[in-house]
Amino acid sequence: xxxxxxxxxxxxxxxxxxxxxxxxxxxxxxxxxxxxxxxxxxxxxxxxxxxxxxxxxxxxxxxxxxxxxxxxxxxxxxxxxxxxxxxxxxxxxxxxxxxxxxxxxxxxxxxxxxxxxxxxxxxxxxxxxxxxxxxxxxxxxxxxxxxxxxxxxxxxxxxxxxxxxxxxxxxxxxxxxxxxxxxxxxxxxxxxxxxxxxxxxxxxxxxxxxxxxxxxxxxxxxxxxxxxxxxxxxxxxxxxxxxxxxxxxxxxxxxxxxxxxxxxxxxxxxxxxxxxxxxxxxxxxxxxxxxxxxxxxxxxxxxxxxxxxxxxxxxxxxxxxxxxxxxxxxxxxxxxxxxxxxxxxxxxxxxxxxxxxxxxxxxxxxxxxxxxxxxxxxxxxxxxxxxxxxxxxxxxxxxxxxxxxxxxxxxxxxxxxxxxxxxxxxxxxxxxxxxxxx
Numbered sequence: 178x179x180x181x182x183x184x185x186x187x188x189x190x191x192x193x194x195x196x197x198x199x200x201x202x203x204x205x206x207x208x209x210x211x212x213x214x215x216x217x218x219x220x221x222x223x224x225x226x227x228x229x230x231x232x233x234x235x236x237x238x239x240x241x242x243x244x245x246x247x248x249x250x251x252x253x254x255x256x257x258x259x260x261x262x263x264x265x266x267x268x269x270x271x272x273x274x275x276x277x278x279x280x281x282x283x284x285x286x287x288x289x290x291x292x293x294x295x296x297x298x299x300x301x302x303x304x305x306x307x308x309x310x311x312x313x314x315x316x317x318x319x320x321x322x323x324x325x326x327x328x329x330x331x332x333x334x335x336x337x338x339x340x341x342x343x344x345x346x347x348x349x350x351x352x353x354x355x356x357x358x359x360x361x362x363x364x365x366x367x368x369x370x371x372x373x374x375x376x377x378x379x380x381x382x383x384x385x386x387x388x389x390x391x392x393x394x395x396x397x398x399x400x401x402x403x404x405x406x407x408x409x410x411x412x413x414x415x416x417x418x419x420x421x422x423x424x425x426x427x428x429x430x431x432x433x434x435x436x437x438x439x440x441x442x443x444x445x446x447x448x449x450x451x452x453x454x455x456x457x458x459x460x461x462x463x464x465x466x467x468x469x470x471x472x473x474x475x476x477x478x479x480x481x482x483x484x485x486x487x488x489x490x491x492x493x494x495x496x497x498x499x500x501x502x503x504x505x506x507x508x509x510x511x512x513x514x515x516x517x518x519x520x521x522x523x524x525x526x527x528x529x530x531x532x533x534x535x536x537x538x539x540x541x542x543x544x545x546x547x548x549x550x551x552x553x554x555x556x557x558x559x560x561x562x563x564x565x566x567x568x569x570x571x572x573x574x575x576x577x578x579x580x581x582x583x584x585x586x587x588x589x590x591x592x593x594x595x596x597x598x599x600x601x602x603x604x605x606x607x608x609x610x611x612x613x614x615x
Contacts (some may be wrong), residue, residue: 183231183233184239184240184312185223185233185237185239185250185253186239186240186241186253186309187312188225188227188231188233189225189253189254189257189299190298190299190301191225191227192225192226192227193257193299193300193301194301195227197226197227199223199224199225199226199254200213200223200224200226201213201214201215201216201217201220201222201223201224201235201254202214202220202221202222202223202224202232203219203220203221203222204221204222205221205222205232205234206232207222207224207232216277217235217251217254217255217274217284218274218277218278220235221234221235221236222234222235223235223250223254233250234250235249235250235251235254235282236249236250236251236282237249237250238250239253240309240310240311240312241253241295241306241308241309242308242309242310243285243287243288243291243308248285248287249282249285251282251284252284252285252287253295255270255271255274255284256287256292256295256296257295257296257299260292260296261480261481262480262481263479263480263481264289264481264508267286267292267481268286271284271286288508289481289507289508290508290510291308293482293501293508294306294307294308295308302484302499443493443498444516445484445498445499445500445501445516446498446500446501446516446517446518446602447500447501447502447503447513447516447517447518448500448501448502448503448517448518448519448520448521449503449504449506449517449519449520449521449544450463450502450503450504450521451504451521451522451523451525451528452504452505452528453523453525453528455523456475456521456523456549457472457475457549457550457551457572458475458521458549459475459479459504460475460479460480460481460483460502460504461475461476461477461478461479461480462474462475462476463483463502463521464483464485464502466587466591467485467487467591467594467595468485468487470587470588470590470591470592471581471584471587471588472572472573472575472581472584472587473575473581473584474575479504481503482501482502482503483501483502483503484499484500484501484502485499485500485502486498486499486500487500487595489595489598489599489602491599491603492599492602492603500518501516505531506531506532506533507531514533514543517543517544518544518545518598518601518602518605519544519545519546519547519598519601520540520541520544520545520546520547521547521548521549522546522547522548522560522567523548523557524548524557524559524560525559526559537559537563538563538564538566541563541564541566541567542566543605544601545566545567545568545597545598545601546560546563546566546567546568547567547568547570547594547597548560548567548568548569548570549569549570549571549572550569550570550571550572551571551572551573551574552571552572552573552574553571553574554571556569556571568593568594568597570590570593570594571590572586572587572590573586573587
């Protein structure tokens with residue numbers, strides 16, 4: 178059974194990471210294989226086996242907050258099961274499950290933004306979520322560490338009882354008493370408190386580094402002067418000033434640069450596809466085209482959202498960029514438009530009616546336009562009229578007899594598209610502050 182400190186959201190994320198999904202059961206203490214079920218309408222509990230066996234009620238509220246209310250585990254697990262289906266299919270499946278539950282429970286329909294944020298967190302692509310509140314157990318554990326001296330710069334010394342029992346077999350009841358002991362520190366650790374300690378010469382070292390790198394005549398910060406010994410805190414005289422200014426700035430020194438705030442995580446850039454039925458690239462075949470460099474015809478099956486990763490060295494030299502692919506902006510937040518880096522189009526202007534920029538010239542001043550057509554056919558006049566903001570890429574016509582094995586020229590076309598996307602992101606400031614930064 179799950180303990181009071183267990184968290185169903187964390188358990189679900191761990192099971193997904195270990196590729197060991199939970200099992201829906203009809204009992205809180207399943208003993209037979211017949212207790213497992215795939216039907217959430219009759220299931221009452223969810224059983225996890227990683228890292229230990231835990232069982233949660235499907236009606237238990239989680240830390241995921243929607244409309245100022247916690248969402249139950251049944252709705253969270255159902256949203257994860259339907260992560261690859263389109264929005265209309267997800268809504269229809271939610272309604273069907275609620276009809277089968279017949280009022281015994283209700284599955285909450287998460288909106289597009291909430292479902293996207295939840296799936297991204299469960300997959301491990303993000304370490305935090307604006308809809309998931311912090312766990313009380315994590316906060317309590319941190320407070321306990323600080324209070325006991327295990328964290329915050331205090332070094333602890335084991336008590337004599339703990340040292341005496343090292344390497345000996347102790348009665349479990351006595352061990353439980355020992356575990357409740359409060360570890361004591363020495364005099365220095367108690368006097369210093371929980372703040373990190375520094376070397377007695379730290380301020381002198383900091384003052385010397387600033388003196389050697391700052392321009393002549395510029396005084397140290399008043400806070401530094403107040404903490405320095407009196408001879409060092411005096412105003413510099415002409416004899417003590419450096420003979421020539423150094424070319425490096427004060428912030429370049431490691432002792433100062435370490436206090437700078439680390440940059441926040443780069444938001445994932447977004448690529449919009451055309452929802453037109455005449456488009457050569459749809460949600461069903463765009464991933465194989467952009468990732469593998471192979472064009473295959475689209476089919477009727479399609480996901481609501483896709484993720485692909487692509488290294489763009491001039492944007493981020495350390496890790497591949499993760500792109501989000503969608504074919505509709507109906508669930509966009511206002512700031513999502515700043516993350517749109519490319520728009521696939523067929524040349525039909527009705528595609529832009531629901532966009533922030535409904536005029537094609539305005540749209541392609543903010544994001545790169547991409548037209549993909551058949552080699553040997555004429556590019557639409559509307560695409561040509563949009564100018565340099567739209568790049569045209571032509572692929573060989575699909576031959577059912579030859580299949581995907583003969584599509585060796587597609588990779589060259591795909592590399593050209595990624596090159597233009599990288600160039601567009603770099604020109605719009607994507608390498609400095611994130612996609613779409615201006």
